[in-house]
Amino acid sequence: MAAVAAQMASELKAGAIVTDVGSVKGCVLKAVGPELPDNVHLIPGHPVAGTEQSGPAAGFASLFDDRWCILTPPKDADEIAVASLEAFWTALGSRVEIMEAEHHDLVLAITSHVPHLIAYNIVGTANDMEAVTQSEVIKYSAGGFRDFTRIAASDPTMWRDVFLNNKDAVLEMLGRFSEDLTALQRAIRWGDGDALFNLFSHTRDIRRRIIDAGQDDAEADFGRTHED
Amino acid sequence: MAAVAAQMASELKAGAIVTDVGSVKGCVLKAVGPELPDNVHLIPGHPVAGTEQSGPAAGFASLFDDRWCILTPPKDADEIAVASLEAFWTALGSRVEIMEAEHHDLVLAITSHVPHLIAYNIVGTANDMEAVTQSEVIKYSAGGFRDFTRIAASDPTMWRDVFLNNKDAVLEMLGRFSEDLTALQRAIRWGDGDALFNLFSHTRDIRRRIIDAGQDDAEADFGRTHED
Known part of the structure; x- marks a missing residue:
């Protein structure tokens, strides 16, 4: 993202709004902010919506309807620019919430990142059994396992980068999960x-x-059924 | 189950087939077998189908279609009785598999019991945060968390009993899950x-x-949508 920001920096109109839709926000502020000229507005964003499918073809008309989009403007952000971006997401059907990037990363660690991690993990564990065959895991997946395979089918590159860029919050939440699991x-x-x-x-x-x-x-299921 | 078996034992016709639909099978053979007269056939069963809803009202017409039903007859079971029960489940739309009770309990530990346990656990962890409010967990649950809340809404009494009655297999699979998560x-x-x-x-x-x-x-989603 820093490289892209550096590349486009000189072409940006004064007063332009620069935003993104990534899953981690603190690192975007840190990486992109220094690359942009002072006369543009950087307002990172995260629409909390989607399926395990990636890319433009995985979109569907109701994707953002009633889903929350979180904006994480820096403290000194221009209020009119924030209101413009808010209006943009509202027009797409989203509800908008403003919060600090650091808090966003903590909230998403527990509502999204750790759930994905444990889904990937249980699917990996089930894959490596000797006493239970892969074919058995697949046949009897309707007992609960298949719900985890859906999110464990999410884009590997994106999720690798989520965990590398939200390390502290993920490790904190994972520590609590493990304590509770031990109990x-x-x-x-x-x-x-x-x-x-x-x-x-x-x-x-x-x-x-x-x-x-x-x-x-x-x-989301409705959209997914159309994709599959 | 032992108490119910003891109560009905004297009323059973010679040659009757006794079965059940519980999620753990070794303990059913052990508990129910000794209570029944020698002239009836005990063939435990487990249809791997359903939603997080419980009770007769949670059923829907396609519930068993193409889902697997596992039968775990004891080694000396009567083949004609097993075939009759197999025909019963096939008529309901199920595919039928026969395996030993002990193997069933191991397979279901990884495909159903441990997935439920970690879903209950992550929902519990998210509930107990100070830095992230319950309302935030709910609002941003579309990022992955909500998939876990569905199975963590399953019947507490039934799942307590599953874990108490399939302790060894669940602890074995949970040990592997935790090792992998640590890595x-x-x-x-x-x-x-x-x-x-x-x-x-x-x-x-x-x-x-x-x-x-x-x-x-x-x-299953289709059935669920009609329930909600």
């Missing part, structure tokens, strides 16, 4: 049914709240 | 992009094979 493992080993039941009841609520907030996967 | 964590910490890219490329193939095998979630 669950212990509960299973000791036959502590109450601890399991309590967690499993608790996690149900958040699903209901996602559906209530219109963020369930009905629309 | 990934290390790759991120050291900025080893090649290790990340290699795993992420590898996991893509298995998704394609699940779609080719007709085990993707289009049908």
